[in-house]
Amino acid sequence: MFRITTEVITGAEVREAVEGPDAGAVVLFFGTVRNNTDGRAVKQLEYEAYPPMAEKKMAEIAQEISEKWGIDRVAMIHRVGKLDIGEVSVAVAVASPHRKDGFEACKYAMDRLKQIVPIWKREVWADSEAEWVKPDAVFFDAPNVRKTPQ
């Protein structure tokens, strides 16, 4: 399951998507909305996605995980719209026979998601107007999306 949604993410949707009798571990990751960015108070985070391409890229990440770890049970869901502090923006579930591979694959999925899945966020600041992260502002931190982490 690879999905962009406007609905609340509970985690049950990704966990159920990876269930299977061969799994000895299910690693579940939630990304949640933090109340500050570099110390500046945040009221909400607003996410925007390019849904068809985002879901396609999520499926490609699962394919990479299949090739690296032989794990075929991966699910990812990312919410879009305005999210309040503490709400879940993204959930990843990986089911594997043993936990070590599951933890590694789950971390890899999130790292790659942040590199190649077309989703953008902006802070709705507590003290001023919202502003999308400008490309030049993130230039020096921008990961090379074509580089696959080892």
Added chain:
Amino acid sequence: MNVTVKYFAVCHEMLDRFEEEMELPEGATVKTILKRLEEEWPEIAEFYEVMQMSVNWEYATENTELTEGDEVALIPPVTGGCDV
């Protein structure tokens, strides 16, 4: 030929639209679109270095050739998920 061009995040705010149809000459590439946008919004050229393009949901280069009905998008640096 006609293609659809989509703008996300900072791009749709700066161009003040989410998408548009563009009529392009035969043999046009992604670069043809970038040049056309530059005429309207010269500052966008500064961002091209960090921005990516996609054609039909796949990352593309400025030399990617376009065909009738293609869906092209300007992809600012992605910032999904969470900072942990």
